[in-house]
Amino acid sequence: MNRKILYPILIIIVTVLLYYAEGYVDAQNDEYPENDPSLEEYTSFEFDDAFLPTSTTGEIVKHNYYTLSYSEKFEQAEWVAYPLNKNHLSQNNFERPYFVEDRSVPSNSADWRNYKKSGFDKGHLCPAGDRRFSFEAHQETFLTSNISPQNHKFNAGIWNKLEQKTRYWAKRYNGVYVITGGILNPGLKTIGDEKVAVPDQFYKIIMDASNDNYSLIAFLIPNAPVEGSFYNYTVSVDEIENLTGINFFPNLSEDIQIRLESKVNLENWGNR
Secondary structure, three states: OOHHHHHHHHHHHHHHHHHHHHHHHHHHHHHOOOOOHHHHHOHHHHHHHHHOOOOOOOOEEEOOOOEEEEEOOOOEEEEEEEEEOHHHOOOOOOOOOOOEOOOOOOOOOOOHHHHOOOOOEEEEOOOHHHOOOOHHHHHHOOEHHHEEEEOHHHHHOHHHHHHHHHHHHHHHOOOEEEEEEEOOOOOOOEEOOOOEEOOOEEEEEEEEOOOOOOEEEEEEEEOOOOOOOHHHHEEOHHHHHHHHOOOOOOOOOHHHHHHHHOOOOOOOOOOO
């Protein structure tokens, strides 16, 4: 091809590519804004810091609608923590977005392609269903730092039922605090090029902090197609702390920690 024709064509192609690349970056920045004005409607998020667990990795990332501690070794969060208040519950049906890497994680979160053809679901830790009160909050749950490999029948079965029950408790108690994650230990099965670990068990800790008389319940469930009620998998918080090395409520007094974490108490969490 004549150079007089080739060079202008190449310039046009490069210009078009740069235009769309810039548009993509802008769209990503718009999708996850640093300052979300809709937060003003949900002022009860201020108790987020009061109940944050310790981190074994030092990679704590605070997003607008949840906080996490990322484990680069296992390519997922060791915990995700967030308040779920009565006014967060919504039936908004936002379009399901694509998963994207979390640019706030210093070591970079795992690419969603690790899950492709792995046989495991991209299991949300902070469920999208808990963040339907705003478009931005819903979108934020599709960062790959907020997912972990889950058996499909586990994810769609007992784990989904527990998530629904958690929303029930949030309504009943006018707000709960939730901490959830997988048990991450050496030797786990991995998926993808980045070797994302597949937890054998997942935990969920739910606290009613609506008054000074704190109450909590904890679950430890195999990442498998288990049958029966999630109540069959209640454990003490101490048991989960021993498995993870995490102190889940370091800002509570030692007396309150001992009272809440050393035993299983279903008094306020019955199947009602």
